[in-house]
Amino acid sequence: MLMFTSDDKATARKIGVTVTDWQAWKYGEKPVPRWLWLLLRYERDRERMGPWRGFRADGEHIISPWGDGLLFDEWFKLGDYRRASELAQQQADLIERLMA
Incomplete structure (x- = not known):
């Protein structure tokens, strides 16, 4: 500094x-x-800013240094997205166990 x-x-x-x-x-x-x-x-x-360095806000989007973005409203759905992903993985694991 x-x-x-x-x-x-x-x-x-x-x-x-x-x-x-x-x-x-x-x-x-x-x-x-x-x-x-x-x-x-x-x-x-x-x-x-640490790992947030390079991110910027543009209107309704949070844009990463790599160019992909996240809508502001999606921010509140991140918990749901994580739970859905975890459930999908659990279902895949269960199907594999049942098929074995």
Whole structure:
């Protein structure tokens, strides 16, 4: 994360400011500009996303980084989908046992 890096020169270069400005904001000598605060917040939030990184919302869809999507209303049916899948597997197992 930018805020906790020890390489002030690289951080300043990355965000397009002087090392002096970066250090002044970092050590509280000057107020942090809103754009920088938003950037730091964005970076922190991105790190916290973990396995959800790359997903996005588009209208009624949640879209994965691979391009497939899920309708918002389907989200509430996921439990039913899981139970149906489990029941189908149990039925298949039962049929195999009965046929043996």
